[in-house]
Amino acid sequence: MWKDILGQESAINILKKTIKQNRLGTSYLFFGPDGVGKTKTAKELAxxxxxxxxxxxQEDSCGRCSPCYKIEQDIHPDVKIIKPASIHFLISQIQDLQKEVYTTPFEGKKKVYILDKIDKMTTEAANAFLKTLEEPPANVLFILVTSSLEVLLPTIISRCRPVKFNLLPEGIQTRIFPEWGLEPTRFHLLAQASGGSLGRAKEYLEKGIFEHQAKLSNEIENIFKKDNSFLLISKIATQIVDFYKKENIELFLEIFLVWLKQSVNFINLYQAIDIVIETQKAIRFQNANLQLVIEVMFIKLKEIGKG
Ligand SMILES: [Zn+2]
Structure with missing residues:
Protein backbone atom coordinates (compact mmCIF):
# COMPACT_ATOMS: atom_id res chain seq x y z
CA MET A 1 0.00 0.00 0.00
CA TRP A 2 1.18 3.51 -0.72
CA LYS A 3 1.38 4.36 2.97
CA ASP A 4 4.27 1.86 3.27
CA ILE A 5 6.51 4.13 1.23
CA LEU A 6 8.13 6.92 3.16
CA GLY A 7 9.20 10.37 2.15
CA GLN A 8 8.24 10.14 -1.55
CA GLU A 9 4.95 11.99 -1.50
CA SER A 10 5.49 13.86 -4.75
CA ALA A 11 6.33 10.72 -6.78
CA ILE A 12 3.42 8.83 -5.25
CA ASN A 13 0.96 11.64 -5.79
CA ILE A 14 1.82 11.70 -9.49
CA LEU A 15 1.22 7.95 -9.75
CA LYS A 16 -2.00 8.03 -7.74
CA LYS A 17 -3.35 10.83 -9.87
CA THR A 18 -2.68 8.99 -13.14
CA ILE A 19 -4.30 5.84 -11.77
CA LYS A 20 -7.33 7.77 -10.61
CA GLN A 21 -7.70 9.37 -14.02
CA ASN A 22 -7.17 5.99 -15.67
CA ARG A 23 -4.26 7.37 -17.68
CA LEU A 24 -1.52 4.95 -16.72
CA GLY A 25 1.14 4.88 -19.44
CA THR A 26 3.11 1.96 -20.82
CA SER A 27 6.56 2.96 -19.67
CA TYR A 28 7.83 4.87 -16.68
CA LEU A 29 11.29 5.96 -15.67
CA PHE A 30 11.86 6.10 -11.92
CA PHE A 31 15.01 8.04 -11.17
CA GLY A 32 16.68 9.34 -8.04
CA PRO A 33 19.24 8.32 -5.39
CA ASP A 34 19.78 4.69 -4.34
CA GLY A 35 17.89 3.26 -1.39
CA VAL A 36 15.00 5.70 -1.29
CA GLY A 37 12.24 3.32 -2.39
CA LYS A 38 12.19 3.34 -6.18
CA THR A 39 11.89 -0.43 -6.59
CA LYS A 40 9.49 -0.65 -3.67
CA THR A 41 7.32 1.97 -5.36
CA ALA A 42 7.52 0.06 -8.65
CA LYS A 43 6.25 -3.05 -6.86
CA GLU A 44 3.42 -1.04 -5.32
CA LEU A 45 2.41 0.13 -8.75
CA ALA A 46 2.50 -3.48 -9.96
CA GLN A 58 -9.30 3.10 -6.82
CA GLU A 59 -5.66 4.09 -6.45
CA ASP A 60 -4.37 1.82 -3.70
CA SER A 61 -3.81 -1.95 -3.47
CA CYS A 62 -5.16 -4.04 -0.60
CA GLY A 63 -1.78 -5.57 0.27
CA ARG A 64 -3.52 -8.79 1.38
CA CYS A 65 -4.83 -10.66 -1.66
CA SER A 66 -2.91 -13.38 -3.45
CA PRO A 67 -1.50 -11.16 -6.27
CA CYS A 68 -0.43 -8.49 -3.74
CA TYR A 69 1.29 -11.14 -1.64
CA LYS A 70 3.03 -12.75 -4.59
CA ILE A 71 4.27 -9.41 -5.90
CA GLU A 72 5.61 -8.50 -2.46
CA GLN A 73 7.47 -11.84 -2.32
CA ASP A 74 8.71 -11.54 -5.92
CA ILE A 75 6.94 -14.74 -6.95
CA HIS A 76 4.17 -13.38 -9.17
CA PRO A 77 4.57 -14.87 -12.68
CA ASP A 78 3.48 -11.64 -14.40
CA VAL A 79 5.61 -9.23 -12.39
CA LYS A 80 9.33 -9.44 -12.93
CA ILE A 81 12.25 -7.51 -11.58
CA ILE A 82 15.06 -7.77 -14.10
CA LYS A 83 18.58 -6.76 -13.17
CA PRO A 84 21.77 -6.79 -15.21
CA ALA A 85 22.98 -10.41 -15.43
CA SER A 86 26.59 -9.28 -15.29
CA ILE A 87 28.09 -5.80 -15.14
CA HIS A 88 25.72 -5.00 -17.99
CA PHE A 89 22.37 -6.23 -19.22
CA LEU A 90 23.10 -8.94 -21.73
CA ILE A 91 21.62 -8.68 -25.18
CA SER A 92 20.14 -12.14 -24.57
CA GLN A 93 18.24 -10.77 -21.54
CA ILE A 94 16.60 -8.21 -23.81
CA GLN A 95 15.84 -10.83 -26.46
CA ASP A 96 14.24 -13.10 -23.84
CA LEU A 97 12.17 -10.17 -22.65
CA GLN A 98 11.04 -9.36 -26.18
CA LYS A 99 9.90 -12.94 -26.69
CA GLU A 100 7.66 -12.97 -23.66
CA VAL A 101 6.18 -9.45 -23.54
CA TYR A 102 3.74 -10.16 -26.36
CA THR A 103 2.15 -13.16 -24.63
CA THR A 104 -0.93 -12.64 -22.46
CA PRO A 105 -0.54 -12.44 -18.67
CA PHE A 106 -0.43 -15.85 -16.93
CA GLU A 107 -2.77 -14.99 -14.09
CA GLY A 108 -2.70 -11.23 -13.55
CA LYS A 109 -4.40 -8.33 -15.26
CA LYS A 110 -1.20 -6.71 -16.44
CA LYS A 111 2.37 -7.83 -16.94
CA VAL A 112 4.83 -5.57 -15.20
CA TYR A 113 8.53 -5.52 -15.97
CA ILE A 114 10.70 -3.62 -13.52
CA LEU A 115 14.11 -3.08 -15.08
CA ASP A 116 16.46 -2.18 -12.29
CA LYS A 117 19.72 -0.35 -13.01
CA ILE A 118 18.63 0.41 -16.54
CA ASP A 119 21.75 2.58 -16.89
CA LYS A 120 23.73 -0.68 -17.10
CA MET A 121 22.65 -1.29 -20.67
CA THR A 122 25.13 -1.38 -23.48
CA THR A 123 24.12 0.73 -26.49
CA GLU A 124 23.40 -2.48 -28.34
CA ALA A 125 21.04 -3.72 -25.61
CA ALA A 126 19.44 -0.29 -25.24
CA ASN A 127 18.73 -0.04 -28.96
CA ALA A 128 17.16 -3.50 -28.95
CA PHE A 129 15.03 -2.55 -25.96
CA LEU A 130 14.03 0.71 -27.62
CA LYS A 131 12.20 -1.26 -30.32
CA THR A 132 10.00 -2.81 -27.63
CA LEU A 133 9.33 0.59 -26.09
CA GLU A 134 8.37 1.98 -29.49
CA GLU A 135 5.84 -0.78 -30.14
CA PRO A 136 4.53 -1.43 -26.65
CA PRO A 137 2.55 -4.63 -26.28
CA ALA A 138 -0.94 -4.45 -24.79
CA ASN A 139 -1.35 -5.13 -21.07
CA VAL A 140 2.30 -4.48 -20.30
CA LEU A 141 3.84 -1.89 -18.02
CA PHE A 142 7.57 -1.18 -18.09
CA ILE A 143 9.13 0.53 -15.10
CA LEU A 144 12.73 1.53 -15.69
CA VAL A 145 14.72 2.28 -12.56
CA THR A 146 17.97 4.18 -12.32
CA SER A 147 20.11 6.33 -10.08
CA SER A 148 22.15 7.60 -13.04
CA LEU A 149 19.83 9.35 -15.41
CA GLU A 150 22.69 11.08 -17.19
CA VAL A 151 24.09 7.92 -18.80
CA LEU A 152 20.81 6.79 -20.38
CA LEU A 153 20.21 7.10 -24.09
CA PRO A 154 18.04 10.17 -24.72
CA THR A 155 15.84 8.07 -26.99
CA ILE A 156 15.03 5.78 -24.05
CA ILE A 157 14.29 8.72 -21.75
CA SER A 158 11.97 10.32 -24.30
CA ARG A 159 9.87 7.15 -24.53
CA CYS A 160 9.11 7.07 -20.81
CA ARG A 161 7.18 9.16 -18.34
CA PRO A 162 9.73 10.36 -15.78
CA VAL A 163 9.05 10.15 -12.04
CA LYS A 164 11.59 11.76 -9.76
CA PHE A 165 12.49 10.36 -6.34
CA ASN A 166 14.10 12.44 -3.62
CA LEU A 167 16.50 11.71 -0.80
CA LEU A 168 14.56 10.64 2.29
CA PRO A 169 14.13 13.39 4.84
CA GLU A 170 16.95 12.93 7.31
CA GLY A 171 16.36 10.66 10.27
CA ILE A 172 12.82 9.76 9.40
CA GLN A 173 12.97 6.84 11.84
CA THR A 174 15.03 8.43 14.59
CA ARG A 175 12.45 11.17 14.66
CA ILE A 176 9.39 8.98 14.88
CA PHE A 177 10.45 5.91 16.89
CA PRO A 178 11.01 7.78 20.20
CA GLU A 179 7.48 9.17 19.88
CA TRP A 180 6.29 5.60 19.96
CA GLY A 181 8.24 4.92 23.16
CA LEU A 182 10.86 2.76 21.49
CA GLU A 183 14.35 2.55 23.00
CA PRO A 184 17.21 3.58 20.69
CA THR A 185 18.87 0.11 21.00
CA ARG A 186 15.86 -1.37 19.25
CA PHE A 187 15.68 1.06 16.35
CA HIS A 188 17.85 -1.03 14.12
CA LEU A 189 15.94 -4.31 14.19
CA LEU A 190 12.60 -2.61 13.86
CA ALA A 191 13.79 -0.40 11.01
CA GLN A 192 15.20 -3.49 9.29
CA ALA A 193 12.21 -5.70 10.00
CA SER A 194 9.80 -3.16 8.60
CA GLY A 195 11.95 -2.54 5.53
CA GLY A 196 11.87 1.20 6.12
CA SER A 197 8.09 1.14 6.24
CA LEU A 198 6.65 3.15 9.10
CA GLY A 199 3.20 1.67 8.59
CA ARG A 200 4.53 -1.80 9.12
CA ALA A 201 6.80 -0.82 12.01
CA LYS A 202 3.77 0.58 13.79
CA GLU A 203 1.78 -2.60 13.21
CA TYR A 204 4.59 -4.71 14.74
CA LEU A 205 4.75 -2.52 17.81
CA GLU A 206 1.02 -2.31 18.34
CA LYS A 207 0.56 -6.04 18.23
CA GLY A 208 3.41 -6.59 20.70
CA ILE A 209 5.06 -8.67 18.03
CA PHE A 210 8.35 -6.90 18.22
CA GLU A 211 8.65 -7.43 22.00
CA HIS A 212 7.83 -11.09 21.64
CA GLN A 213 10.30 -11.52 18.84
CA ALA A 214 13.10 -9.96 20.87
CA LYS A 215 12.58 -12.55 23.63
CA LEU A 216 12.27 -15.39 21.15
CA SER A 217 15.50 -14.57 19.33
CA ASN A 218 17.76 -15.93 22.10
CA GLU A 219 15.90 -19.20 22.24
CA ILE A 220 15.96 -19.59 18.48
CA GLU A 221 19.71 -19.11 18.55
CA ASN A 222 19.93 -22.05 20.99
CA ILE A 223 18.41 -24.33 18.37
CA PHE A 224 21.54 -23.88 16.32
CA LYS A 225 23.94 -24.17 19.27
CA LYS A 226 22.63 -27.34 20.87
CA ASP A 227 23.12 -30.81 19.44
CA ASN A 228 19.91 -32.45 20.42
CA SER A 229 17.38 -29.71 20.13
CA PHE A 230 14.17 -31.34 19.01
CA LEU A 231 12.39 -30.70 22.32
CA LEU A 232 13.48 -27.09 22.16
CA ILE A 233 12.27 -26.79 18.56
CA SER A 234 8.92 -28.20 19.54
CA LYS A 235 8.63 -25.82 22.50
CA ILE A 236 9.55 -22.76 20.44
CA ALA A 237 7.18 -23.76 17.64
CA THR A 238 4.36 -24.01 20.20
CA GLN A 239 5.20 -20.55 21.58
CA ILE A 240 5.20 -19.09 18.08
CA VAL A 241 1.91 -20.68 17.05
CA ASP A 242 0.19 -19.73 20.33
CA PHE A 243 1.32 -16.14 20.07
CA TYR A 244 0.94 -15.40 16.37
CA LYS A 245 -1.93 -17.74 15.53
CA LYS A 246 -2.77 -18.42 11.93
CA GLU A 247 -3.66 -14.82 11.09
CA ASN A 248 -0.30 -13.34 12.04
CA ILE A 249 2.08 -16.20 11.36
CA GLU A 250 3.29 -14.58 8.15
CA LEU A 251 4.38 -11.54 10.12
CA PHE A 252 6.51 -13.86 12.22
CA LEU A 253 8.14 -15.27 9.10
CA GLU A 254 8.83 -11.81 7.72
CA ILE A 255 10.55 -10.69 10.91
CA PHE A 256 12.32 -14.03 11.17
CA LEU A 257 13.74 -13.52 7.68
CA VAL A 258 15.27 -10.23 8.76
CA TRP A 259 16.72 -11.89 11.84
CA LEU A 260 18.22 -14.62 9.66
CA LYS A 261 19.82 -12.09 7.37
CA GLN A 262 21.62 -10.70 10.38
CA SER A 263 22.80 -14.18 11.39
CA VAL A 264 24.69 -15.13 8.25
CA ASN A 265 27.73 -16.26 10.19
CA PHE A 266 26.28 -19.63 11.09
CA ILE A 267 23.94 -20.36 8.25
CA ASN A 268 23.91 -20.46 4.46
CA LEU A 269 21.68 -17.48 3.87
CA TYR A 270 20.44 -18.34 0.39
CA GLN A 271 19.38 -21.82 1.41
CA ALA A 272 17.85 -20.43 4.59
CA ILE A 273 15.74 -17.90 2.69
CA ASP A 274 14.46 -20.66 0.40
CA ILE A 275 13.41 -22.70 3.42
CA VAL A 276 11.50 -19.79 4.95
CA ILE A 277 9.80 -18.97 1.65
CA GLU A 278 8.77 -22.62 1.24
CA THR A 279 7.30 -22.39 4.73
CA GLN A 280 5.39 -19.23 3.80
CA LYS A 281 3.93 -20.97 0.77
CA ALA A 282 2.97 -24.08 2.73
CA ILE A 283 1.09 -21.94 5.24
CA ARG A 284 -0.58 -19.73 2.70
CA PHE A 285 -1.51 -22.11 -0.04
CA GLN A 286 -1.60 -25.58 1.47
CA ASN A 287 -3.52 -25.07 4.68
CA ALA A 288 -0.80 -26.99 6.48
CA ASN A 289 -0.59 -27.78 10.20
CA LEU A 290 1.15 -24.71 11.65
CA GLN A 291 3.00 -26.41 14.49
CA LEU A 292 4.35 -29.06 12.15
CA VAL A 293 5.34 -26.62 9.43
CA ILE A 294 7.27 -24.41 11.86
CA GLU A 295 9.01 -27.44 13.42
CA VAL A 296 10.02 -28.71 9.99
CA MET A 297 11.35 -25.27 9.09
CA PHE A 298 13.62 -25.17 12.14
CA ILE A 299 14.81 -28.73 11.57
CA LYS A 300 15.75 -27.93 7.98
CA LEU A 301 17.46 -24.71 9.04
CA LYS A 302 19.41 -26.55 11.70
CA GLU A 303 20.59 -29.07 9.10
CA ILE A 304 22.06 -26.42 6.83
CA GLY A 305 23.40 -24.56 9.88
CA LYS A 306 25.96 -27.31 10.48
CA GLY A 307 27.61 -27.07 7.07
ZN1 LIG B 1 -4.54 -6.86 -3.31
Missing amino acids: KVCNCQSIVGE
Whole structure:
Protein backbone atom coordinates (compact mmCIF):
# COMPACT_ATOMS: atom_id res chain seq x y z
CA MET A 1 0.00 0.00 0.00
CA TRP A 2 1.18 3.51 -0.72
CA LYS A 3 1.38 4.36 2.97
CA ASP A 4 4.27 1.86 3.27
CA ILE A 5 6.51 4.13 1.23
CA LEU A 6 8.13 6.92 3.16
CA GLY A 7 9.20 10.37 2.15
CA GLN A 8 8.24 10.14 -1.55
CA GLU A 9 4.95 11.99 -1.50
CA SER A 10 5.49 13.86 -4.75
CA ALA A 11 6.33 10.72 -6.78
CA ILE A 12 3.42 8.83 -5.25
CA ASN A 13 0.96 11.64 -5.79
CA ILE A 14 1.82 11.70 -9.49
CA LEU A 15 1.22 7.95 -9.75
CA LYS A 16 -2.00 8.03 -7.74
CA LYS A 17 -3.35 10.83 -9.87
CA THR A 18 -2.68 8.99 -13.14
CA ILE A 19 -4.30 5.84 -11.77
CA LYS A 20 -7.33 7.77 -10.61
CA GLN A 21 -7.70 9.37 -14.02
CA ASN A 22 -7.17 5.99 -15.67
CA ARG A 23 -4.26 7.37 -17.68
CA LEU A 24 -1.52 4.95 -16.72
CA GLY A 25 1.14 4.88 -19.44
CA THR A 26 3.11 1.96 -20.82
CA SER A 27 6.56 2.96 -19.67
CA TYR A 28 7.83 4.87 -16.68
CA LEU A 29 11.29 5.96 -15.67
CA PHE A 30 11.86 6.10 -11.92
CA PHE A 31 15.01 8.04 -11.17
CA GLY A 32 16.68 9.34 -8.04
CA PRO A 33 19.24 8.32 -5.39
CA ASP A 34 19.78 4.69 -4.34
CA GLY A 35 17.89 3.26 -1.39
CA VAL A 36 15.00 5.70 -1.29
CA GLY A 37 12.24 3.32 -2.39
CA LYS A 38 12.19 3.34 -6.18
CA THR A 39 11.89 -0.43 -6.59
CA LYS A 40 9.49 -0.65 -3.67
CA THR A 41 7.32 1.97 -5.36
CA ALA A 42 7.52 0.06 -8.65
CA LYS A 43 6.25 -3.05 -6.86
CA GLU A 44 3.42 -1.04 -5.32
CA LEU A 45 2.41 0.13 -8.75
CA ALA A 46 2.50 -3.48 -9.96
CA LYS A 47 0.19 -4.37 -7.06
CA VAL A 48 -2.27 -1.64 -7.99
CA CYS A 49 -2.32 -3.04 -11.55
CA ASN A 50 -2.96 -6.59 -10.38
CA CYS A 51 -4.74 -6.39 -7.00
CA GLN A 52 -7.93 -8.45 -6.87
CA SER A 53 -9.66 -6.13 -4.43
CA ILE A 54 -9.42 -3.03 -6.59
CA VAL A 55 -12.60 -1.67 -8.11
CA GLY A 56 -12.67 0.99 -10.80
CA GLU A 57 -10.11 3.74 -10.47
CA GLN A 58 -9.30 3.10 -6.82
CA GLU A 59 -5.66 4.09 -6.45
CA ASP A 60 -4.37 1.82 -3.70
CA SER A 61 -3.81 -1.95 -3.47
CA CYS A 62 -5.16 -4.04 -0.60
CA GLY A 63 -1.78 -5.57 0.27
CA ARG A 64 -3.52 -8.79 1.38
CA CYS A 65 -4.83 -10.66 -1.66
CA SER A 66 -2.91 -13.38 -3.45
CA PRO A 67 -1.50 -11.16 -6.27
CA CYS A 68 -0.43 -8.49 -3.74
CA TYR A 69 1.29 -11.14 -1.64
CA LYS A 70 3.03 -12.75 -4.59
CA ILE A 71 4.27 -9.41 -5.90
CA GLU A 72 5.61 -8.50 -2.46
CA GLN A 73 7.47 -11.84 -2.32
CA ASP A 74 8.71 -11.54 -5.92
CA ILE A 75 6.94 -14.74 -6.95
CA HIS A 76 4.17 -13.38 -9.17
CA PRO A 77 4.57 -14.87 -12.68
CA ASP A 78 3.48 -11.64 -14.40
CA VAL A 79 5.61 -9.23 -12.39
CA LYS A 80 9.33 -9.44 -12.93
CA ILE A 81 12.25 -7.51 -11.58
CA ILE A 82 15.06 -7.77 -14.10
CA LYS A 83 18.58 -6.76 -13.17
CA PRO A 84 21.77 -6.79 -15.21
CA ALA A 85 22.98 -10.41 -15.43
CA SER A 86 26.59 -9.28 -15.29
CA ILE A 87 28.09 -5.80 -15.14
CA HIS A 88 25.72 -5.00 -17.99
CA PHE A 89 22.37 -6.23 -19.22
CA LEU A 90 23.10 -8.94 -21.73
CA ILE A 91 21.62 -8.68 -25.18
CA SER A 92 20.14 -12.14 -24.57
CA GLN A 93 18.24 -10.77 -21.54
CA ILE A 94 16.60 -8.21 -23.81
CA GLN A 95 15.84 -10.83 -26.46
CA ASP A 96 14.24 -13.10 -23.84
CA LEU A 97 12.17 -10.17 -22.65
CA GLN A 98 11.04 -9.36 -26.18
CA LYS A 99 9.90 -12.94 -26.69
CA GLU A 100 7.66 -12.97 -23.66
CA VAL A 101 6.18 -9.45 -23.54
CA TYR A 102 3.74 -10.16 -26.36
CA THR A 103 2.15 -13.16 -24.63
CA THR A 104 -0.93 -12.64 -22.46
CA PRO A 105 -0.54 -12.44 -18.67
CA PHE A 106 -0.43 -15.85 -16.93
CA GLU A 107 -2.77 -14.99 -14.09
CA GLY A 108 -2.70 -11.23 -13.55
CA LYS A 109 -4.40 -8.33 -15.26
CA LYS A 110 -1.20 -6.71 -16.44
CA LYS A 111 2.37 -7.83 -16.94
CA VAL A 112 4.83 -5.57 -15.20
CA TYR A 113 8.53 -5.52 -15.97
CA ILE A 114 10.70 -3.62 -13.52
CA LEU A 115 14.11 -3.08 -15.08
CA ASP A 116 16.46 -2.18 -12.29
CA LYS A 117 19.72 -0.35 -13.01
CA ILE A 118 18.63 0.41 -16.54
CA ASP A 119 21.75 2.58 -16.89
CA LYS A 120 23.73 -0.68 -17.10
CA MET A 121 22.65 -1.29 -20.67
CA THR A 122 25.13 -1.38 -23.48
CA THR A 123 24.12 0.73 -26.49
CA GLU A 124 23.40 -2.48 -28.34
CA ALA A 125 21.04 -3.72 -25.61
CA ALA A 126 19.44 -0.29 -25.24
CA ASN A 127 18.73 -0.04 -28.96
CA ALA A 128 17.16 -3.50 -28.95
CA PHE A 129 15.03 -2.55 -25.96
CA LEU A 130 14.03 0.71 -27.62
CA LYS A 131 12.20 -1.26 -30.32
CA THR A 132 10.00 -2.81 -27.63
CA LEU A 133 9.33 0.59 -26.09
CA GLU A 134 8.37 1.98 -29.49
CA GLU A 135 5.84 -0.78 -30.14
CA PRO A 136 4.53 -1.43 -26.65
CA PRO A 137 2.55 -4.63 -26.28
CA ALA A 138 -0.94 -4.45 -24.79
CA ASN A 139 -1.35 -5.13 -21.07
CA VAL A 140 2.30 -4.48 -20.30
CA LEU A 141 3.84 -1.89 -18.02
CA PHE A 142 7.57 -1.18 -18.09
CA ILE A 143 9.13 0.53 -15.10
CA LEU A 144 12.73 1.53 -15.69
CA VAL A 145 14.72 2.28 -12.56
CA THR A 146 17.97 4.18 -12.32
CA SER A 147 20.11 6.33 -10.08
CA SER A 148 22.15 7.60 -13.04
CA LEU A 149 19.83 9.35 -15.41
CA GLU A 150 22.69 11.08 -17.19
CA VAL A 151 24.09 7.92 -18.80
CA LEU A 152 20.81 6.79 -20.38
CA LEU A 153 20.21 7.10 -24.09
CA PRO A 154 18.04 10.17 -24.72
CA THR A 155 15.84 8.07 -26.99
CA ILE A 156 15.03 5.78 -24.05
CA ILE A 157 14.29 8.72 -21.75
CA SER A 158 11.97 10.32 -24.30
CA ARG A 159 9.87 7.15 -24.53
CA CYS A 160 9.11 7.07 -20.81
CA ARG A 161 7.18 9.16 -18.34
CA PRO A 162 9.73 10.36 -15.78
CA VAL A 163 9.05 10.15 -12.04
CA LYS A 164 11.59 11.76 -9.76
CA PHE A 165 12.49 10.36 -6.34
CA ASN A 166 14.10 12.44 -3.62
CA LEU A 167 16.50 11.71 -0.80
CA LEU A 168 14.56 10.64 2.29
CA PRO A 169 14.13 13.39 4.84
CA GLU A 170 16.95 12.93 7.31
CA GLY A 171 16.36 10.66 10.27
CA ILE A 172 12.82 9.76 9.40
CA GLN A 173 12.97 6.84 11.84
CA THR A 174 15.03 8.43 14.59
CA ARG A 175 12.45 11.17 14.66
CA ILE A 176 9.39 8.98 14.88
CA PHE A 177 10.45 5.91 16.89
CA PRO A 178 11.01 7.78 20.20
CA GLU A 179 7.48 9.17 19.88
CA TRP A 180 6.29 5.60 19.96
CA GLY A 181 8.24 4.92 23.16
CA LEU A 182 10.86 2.76 21.49
CA GLU A 183 14.35 2.55 23.00
CA PRO A 184 17.21 3.58 20.69
CA THR A 185 18.87 0.11 21.00
CA ARG A 186 15.86 -1.37 19.25
CA PHE A 187 15.68 1.06 16.35
CA HIS A 188 17.85 -1.03 14.12
CA LEU A 189 15.94 -4.31 14.19
CA LEU A 190 12.60 -2.61 13.86
CA ALA A 191 13.79 -0.40 11.01
CA GLN A 192 15.20 -3.49 9.29
CA ALA A 193 12.21 -5.70 10.00
CA SER A 194 9.80 -3.16 8.60
CA GLY A 195 11.95 -2.54 5.53
CA GLY A 196 11.87 1.20 6.12
CA SER A 197 8.09 1.14 6.24
CA LEU A 198 6.65 3.15 9.10
CA GLY A 199 3.20 1.67 8.59
CA ARG A 200 4.53 -1.80 9.12
CA ALA A 201 6.80 -0.82 12.01
CA LYS A 202 3.77 0.58 13.79
CA GLU A 203 1.78 -2.60 13.21
CA TYR A 204 4.59 -4.71 14.74
CA LEU A 205 4.75 -2.52 17.81
CA GLU A 206 1.02 -2.31 18.34
CA LYS A 207 0.56 -6.04 18.23
CA GLY A 208 3.41 -6.59 20.70
CA ILE A 209 5.06 -8.67 18.03
CA PHE A 210 8.35 -6.90 18.22
CA GLU A 211 8.65 -7.43 22.00
CA HIS A 212 7.83 -11.09 21.64
CA GLN A 213 10.30 -11.52 18.84
CA ALA A 214 13.10 -9.96 20.87
CA LYS A 215 12.58 -12.55 23.63
CA LEU A 216 12.27 -15.39 21.15
CA SER A 217 15.50 -14.57 19.33
CA ASN A 218 17.76 -15.93 22.10
CA GLU A 219 15.90 -19.20 22.24
CA ILE A 220 15.96 -19.59 18.48
CA GLU A 221 19.71 -19.11 18.55
CA ASN A 222 19.93 -22.05 20.99
CA ILE A 223 18.41 -24.33 18.37
CA PHE A 224 21.54 -23.88 16.32
CA LYS A 225 23.94 -24.17 19.27
CA LYS A 226 22.63 -27.34 20.87
CA ASP A 227 23.12 -30.81 19.44
CA ASN A 228 19.91 -32.45 20.42
CA SER A 229 17.38 -29.71 20.13
CA PHE A 230 14.17 -31.34 19.01
CA LEU A 231 12.39 -30.70 22.32
CA LEU A 232 13.48 -27.09 22.16
CA ILE A 233 12.27 -26.79 18.56
CA SER A 234 8.92 -28.20 19.54
CA LYS A 235 8.63 -25.82 22.50
CA ILE A 236 9.55 -22.76 20.44
CA ALA A 237 7.18 -23.76 17.64
CA THR A 238 4.36 -24.01 20.20
CA GLN A 239 5.20 -20.55 21.58
CA ILE A 240 5.20 -19.09 18.08
CA VAL A 241 1.91 -20.68 17.05
CA ASP A 242 0.19 -19.73 20.33
CA PHE A 243 1.32 -16.14 20.07
CA TYR A 244 0.94 -15.40 16.37
CA LYS A 245 -1.93 -17.74 15.53
CA LYS A 246 -2.77 -18.42 11.93
CA GLU A 247 -3.66 -14.82 11.09
CA ASN A 248 -0.30 -13.34 12.04
CA ILE A 249 2.08 -16.20 11.36
CA GLU A 250 3.29 -14.58 8.15
CA LEU A 251 4.38 -11.54 10.12
CA PHE A 252 6.51 -13.86 12.22
CA LEU A 253 8.14 -15.27 9.10
CA GLU A 254 8.83 -11.81 7.72
CA ILE A 255 10.55 -10.69 10.91
CA PHE A 256 12.32 -14.03 11.17
CA LEU A 257 13.74 -13.52 7.68
CA VAL A 258 15.27 -10.23 8.76
CA TRP A 259 16.72 -11.89 11.84
CA LEU A 260 18.22 -14.62 9.66
CA LYS A 261 19.82 -12.09 7.37
CA GLN A 262 21.62 -10.70 10.38
CA SER A 263 22.80 -14.18 11.39
CA VAL A 264 24.69 -15.13 8.25
CA ASN A 265 27.73 -16.26 10.19
CA PHE A 266 26.28 -19.63 11.09
CA ILE A 267 23.94 -20.36 8.25
CA ASN A 268 23.91 -20.46 4.46
CA LEU A 269 21.68 -17.48 3.87
CA TYR A 270 20.44 -18.34 0.39
CA GLN A 271 19.38 -21.82 1.41
CA ALA A 272 17.85 -20.43 4.59
CA ILE A 273 15.74 -17.90 2.69
CA ASP A 274 14.46 -20.66 0.40
CA ILE A 275 13.41 -22.70 3.42
CA VAL A 276 11.50 -19.79 4.95
CA ILE A 277 9.80 -18.97 1.65
CA GLU A 278 8.77 -22.62 1.24
CA THR A 279 7.30 -22.39 4.73
CA GLN A 280 5.39 -19.23 3.80
CA LYS A 281 3.93 -20.97 0.77
CA ALA A 282 2.97 -24.08 2.73
CA ILE A 283 1.09 -21.94 5.24
CA ARG A 284 -0.58 -19.73 2.70
CA PHE A 285 -1.51 -22.11 -0.04
CA GLN A 286 -1.60 -25.58 1.47
CA ASN A 287 -3.52 -25.07 4.68
CA ALA A 288 -0.80 -26.99 6.48
CA ASN A 289 -0.59 -27.78 10.20
CA LEU A 290 1.15 -24.71 11.65
CA GLN A 291 3.00 -26.41 14.49
CA LEU A 292 4.35 -29.06 12.15
CA VAL A 293 5.34 -26.62 9.43
CA ILE A 294 7.27 -24.41 11.86
CA GLU A 295 9.01 -27.44 13.42
CA VAL A 296 10.02 -28.71 9.99
CA MET A 297 11.35 -25.27 9.09
CA PHE A 298 13.62 -25.17 12.14
CA ILE A 299 14.81 -28.73 11.57
CA LYS A 300 15.75 -27.93 7.98
CA LEU A 301 17.46 -24.71 9.04
CA LYS A 302 19.41 -26.55 11.70
CA GLU A 303 20.59 -29.07 9.10
CA ILE A 304 22.06 -26.42 6.83
CA GLY A 305 23.40 -24.56 9.88
CA LYS A 306 25.96 -27.31 10.48
CA GLY A 307 27.61 -27.07 7.07
ZN1 LIG B 1 -4.54 -6.86 -3.31
